[in-house]
Amino acid sequence: MSKVPKETTDVNRFGFETTTSIPADAPLSNNPGHKLRTSNTIVDRAALSDDKALLDREQVERGAGQKIQFISSGNQIGIMRLSDQDEAPVPNQFTGPSLRNPPQRFRFDGHKMMHHIDRVLAWQRGERFAPIHIDMGLTKFCNTACLYCYAVVQNMTQGSMIAPDALMRYIDDCGRLGVRSIGFIGDGEPTLNPALYDATVRARERGIDTSMATNGLLLDMDRAHDLLQNMSWIRFNLSAGTPAGFRRVHQSKERNFELLIEKIRELVRIKKENNYPCTIGLQMVLIPECFDEVLSEARLGADLGVDYFVIKHCSDSEYKEIGIRYEDYLEIGDVLREAESYSTPEYVVQAKWNKINAASESSLYKNGFRKYDACFGTPFLLQISGNGKIYPCGPFFNKERFYIGDLHEDSFYDLVMGDRYWQVHKDVSESVDVHKDCAVGCRQDYVNKFLWDLKNPPEHINFI
Numbered sequence: 143m144s145k146v147p148k149e150t151t152d153v154n155r156f157g158f159e160t161t162t163s164i165p166a167d168a169p170l171s172n173n174p175g176h177k178l179r180t181s182n183t184i185v186d187r188a189a190l191s192d193d194k195a196l197l198d199r200e201q202v203e204r205g206a207g208q209k210i211q212f213i214s215s216g217n218q219i220g221i222m223r224l225s226d227q228d229e230a231p232v233p234n235q236f237t238g239p240s241l242r243n244p245p246q247r248f249r250f251d252g253h254k255m256m257h258h259i260d261r262v263l264a265w266q267r268g269e270r271f272a273p274i275h276i277d278m279g280l281t282k283f284c285n286t287a288c289l290y291c292y293a294v295v296q297n298m299t300q301g302s303m304i305a306p307d308a309l310m311r312y313i314d315d316c317g318r319l320g321v322r323s324i325g326f327i328g329d330g331e332p333t334l335n336p337a338l339y340d341a342t343v344r345a346r347e348r349g350i351d352t353s354m355a356t357n358g359l360l361l362d363m364d365r366a367h368d369l370l371q372n373m374s375w376i377r378f379n380l381s382a383g384t385p386a387g388f389r390r391v392h393q394s395k396e397r398n399f400e401l402l403i404e405k406i407r408e409l410v411r412i413k414k415e416n417n418y419p420c421t422i423g424l425q426m427v428l429i430p431e432c433f434d435e436v437l438s439e440a441r442l443g444a445d446l447g448v449d450y451f452v453i454k455h456c457s458d459s460e461y462k463e464i465g466i467r468y469e470d471y472l473e474i475g476d477v478l479r480e481a482e483s484y485s486t487p488e489y490v491v492q493a494k495w496n497k498i499n500a501a502s503e504s505s506l507y508k509n510g511f512r513k514y515d516a517c518f519g520t521p522f523l524l525q526i527s528g529n530g531k532i533y534p535c536g537p538f539f540n541k542e543r544f545y546i547g548d549l550h551e552d553s554f555y556d557l558v559m560g561d562r563y564w565q566v567h568k569d570v571s572e573s574v575d576v577h578k579d580c581a582v583g584c585r586q587d588y589v590n591k592f593l594w595d596l597k598n599p600p601e602h603i604n605f606i
Contacts, residue, residue, distance in 0.1 A: 160465025176287035180465035253588035272319035279328020279528025280335035287393035293329035306337035317348030375421035383438030514594030519586030
């Protein structure tokens, strides 16, 4: 296979430019799944607000010669009326703290490793430990065909899912190991596995936090109480605020948009009526085909009464099979900031700026160059495919070199305590070239930056 894949730029069926870098001699999958925003050519890895009005300075009344300064903090805009005399600033007056950085209710754009120092210390000592968090699929298929679907590059298989008995054994093992959270966030749609609801209840009994990312269309509302009572959060993968946008981006019928909205509205009602702690949110995966849907979805989230609306970058593969041109994100900054202005104390609208702004970084970083040289994050944040097969990282699904085990055949407890599990993680940290072998903005990216700095301290660390 070509060492340096040549980038190919084309115009997709929606009129947007796409850029892929699939080598001409790469083996292609015979059954890639649904059509992405580019094509269905997939590499076969097995073979391989109102406040805005205040900004109009002409609308603000002022005294003769009076100066006005506009102060922005979060979603609020304030006005300072200044003296007509220029006063020199006087330092060191010690007038008390200025609260300009309120605590974040959600930390979408970063990591929380500092809250798990015990696992970090175990890693530094070379001990074996359980993952803090596990992302896992429950199925290998879906009932929608989202243009940005990363799972299509992971060999989707109609009808394949984790069997209920294997899933329950795995949940019990996670409880024994001390796994702290599980996200039913994977290659397939979790609500297509009927064991989802019982697994959520069992996990709470075992002291494990759970969450779910879903398209929501087939969510069983008869089990809504079980989900809301036991899950930490439910996120709806919705990248459109209108029926027409829903049809275009999710390649699903417009009437399904209305069905989904009614389910979300009912979940919010049940949550508030019963005072359930479960957070309910919306997530948009940002691609040019939904740039015009950002503001409509921000308004929709407020109308539904959900807790948040988060806007994230689109994760493309190492071959850019989805065809994302990240420089397109530079054109939509003003729209994203306007969407964030819709935030209230009860409703958070937030863009994941750190990864969305990757296009404004140096060409080295945009093309994959990382700020660390090794992937250390996989033992802390593991990933499991919807067919029950365990790998250190989602992009390694179907790559036998990194295969750890199968929930249908192996005890997860024994695997985590066994040699093969740790040999694979060691292989990842020692052999994977994160600058070439991995996609930009991977799941472990933030964690890796943190661990790399710990692993490579500078001199004179006591001079903080």
